[in-house]
Amino acid sequence: MASEFGAVSHLLPPSYKSMVASWIEEDTPSFDYGGFVVGEAPGEAKLLGKSAGIVAGVPFFDEVFRQLDCSVEWHVREGEAFEPVKHCATVRGPVRKILLGERVALNTLARCSGIATQSNRLLRLLRHAGYKNVLAGTRKTTPGFRLVEKYGMLVGGCDPHRHDLSTMTMLKDNHVWSSGSISTAVRAAKAAGGFSIKVEVECQSEAEADEAIEAGADVVMLDNFTPEGIRIAARNLKTRWGFGGQRSPLIEVSGGLTEGNVEPYVSEDIDIISTSSIHQGVKHVDFSLKIVH
Template sequence: MSVAEGAPKHGQVAHLLPQTYKRLVAEWLEEDTPSFDYGGFVVGEEISEAKLLGKSKGVVAGVPFFDEVFKQLDCSVQWHVQEGKSFEPVTHCATVRGPVRKLLLGERVALNTLARCSGIATKSADLLALLRKAGYQNTLAGTRKTTPGFRLVEKYGMLVGGCDPHRHDLSAMTMLKDNHVTSAGSITSAVASAKAAGGFAVKVEVECQTFEEADEAISAGADVVMLDNFTGEGVKVCAKQLKEKWGRGKALVEVSGGLTEENVEAYVCQDIDVISTSSIHQGVKHVDFSLKIVPKSGGGPGKGESTEV
């Protein structure tokens, strides 16, 4: 079960973030303006306000990153659509206030992060809804095929969308793939070495291509077996055999490999504990947002803009 689905009501997904995310934001701002702010010189320091407009349907995600961008620039943000909520275009999602130069200084960094994170949350929520409609009640997870330097944002988007982020990095879990097994000599040897290195606190997962490999992995002490690149029918047969032999508490059965919204329903069965896919965060369409400075003459809704919150 994901954090978004199963967390206590007093806990928010944002509470999971390490303080280091603020350093990431500072680095993004430094990258975007490494020397002089020529455009900012044009507009000056007059206190202004800007509307964050959601221009395509989606789920809002990435609020802590958006907020931190403007906090570091001495601006404030008031949200009208809460994180994790969906909206229809065009919706006034938030209002940002501060020196106009600072609003423009943070605009692109904040929008890029919000658009990408919201796109992942939207795709995650959509695929999860599809699986729930198909009767799958277990875990949908992302993968580690994330963007270097942007992993925290992408994993955060999965959580907001209701999915499990899977392992965050090589230190979070030991996943033994074909190259590990080849180098170690066998699945049994690879699992034994992984258990010795990680101890009781680090789970071990083994990528398997056949029932026999999965059976050996569980026998060796693997906590999770990943059935990789099976057909839908092949997964159902293999998972059922594993559960019948080892029971439901011995090891988790995960299925992965090229799963998308077009084919994932064929893999749905309750013998599968985890469905993992990179389709919820790789090549995902961004949610379209824009930041519009309110004219000095007033701030009425723009054409087609919803004022509902």
């Protein structure tokens, strides 16, 4: 998905290229026996989309083949939905190197596209239900593959949420229990992070949310509430703390939300709905790469 401000790919850090290099190195740590069989003759291969979905992960796919001296010509745009079987791209270069990058490129594209597809699916469901605010992922991502998974959420139209422990301070039950109270935890987090780091607090009740806001929390997460309980709590908190005022918090809702149960949680008082269901355990989009002969 391209926003009014530019392509999502413009967000990627330069380090993604070294990450791609490490994937290639992992897949061929010594001799490329299969590549020896096919040799260096020039050739081309068709990237075929074999199951319906949204294309995401183009920069990673391109970088795999760029590092292997191949070129990629895309016939669909990133963020575009397609129906199978779709000729999505053409890869050109030495046949050995096309096959050297094949599995790494396909695995990354399939995973990223699956996340974008599921993210967009749930977002469209919520928009249809009247929800106008933010749908976000979580930090429950695959170690070493977070950048790709967060990228897929963005292409699907969702907010990736915090990227790591350094991005935003989220105080969960273990932080609160270990520090003694919500107020103590928030004050410590504010002192450590300063003005530039937002503080979010996971709350199990309205009373806990009030304590967090009073202490200076920027976001309160209402966790594992019932749909009715969420609507009541969010309305009460917004009423008590004001809309858009200096101390008005963002209200986030989370806790086991999926496309099967999320609609009853829709409320104009909820600023953020977060769920790992848009990226954790989602079905991959099926792609294959076929040498033209």
